[in-house]
Amino acid sequence: MQPLEVDAGELTTAEIIDALREGRRVVVTADLFGSERKLTLRHDGETFYCDTPTRLHKHEAEEDMVLCIERMGYSRDDEADADDEE
Numbered sequence: 001m002q003p004l005e006v007d008a009g010e011l012t013t014a015e016i017i018d019a020l021r022e023g024r025r026v027v028v029t030a031d032l033f034g035s036e037r038k039l040t041l042r043h044d045g046e047t048f049y050c051d052t053p054t055r056l057h058k059h060e061a062e063e064d065m066v067l068c069i070e071r072m073g074y075s076r077d078d079e080a081d082a083d084d085e086e
Helices: 013-021 062-072 078-085
Strands: 004-007 026-032 035-043 048-051 056-059
Touching: 013 026, 013 035, 013 062, 035 062, 048 062, 056 062
Parallel strands: 004 026
Antiparallel strands: 026 035, 035 048, 048 056
């Protein structure tokens, strides 16, 4: 299965998690330390991984992966989308 390649903020957190649950890798291009870098988000069925150029983060719980994705700015703000629809 081809990785899903996106820019940071292109997908919502839910869309990223759904892709990971389907077994896809999500390759995110993000601004890290002032330059564009690619990082890979993946799930092996048990553990979620966030493989950045500087570090490999592991998360056992989906909730922890959600927090990481949102804290690091890899996803689009779901609440901002809801405000735009009103």
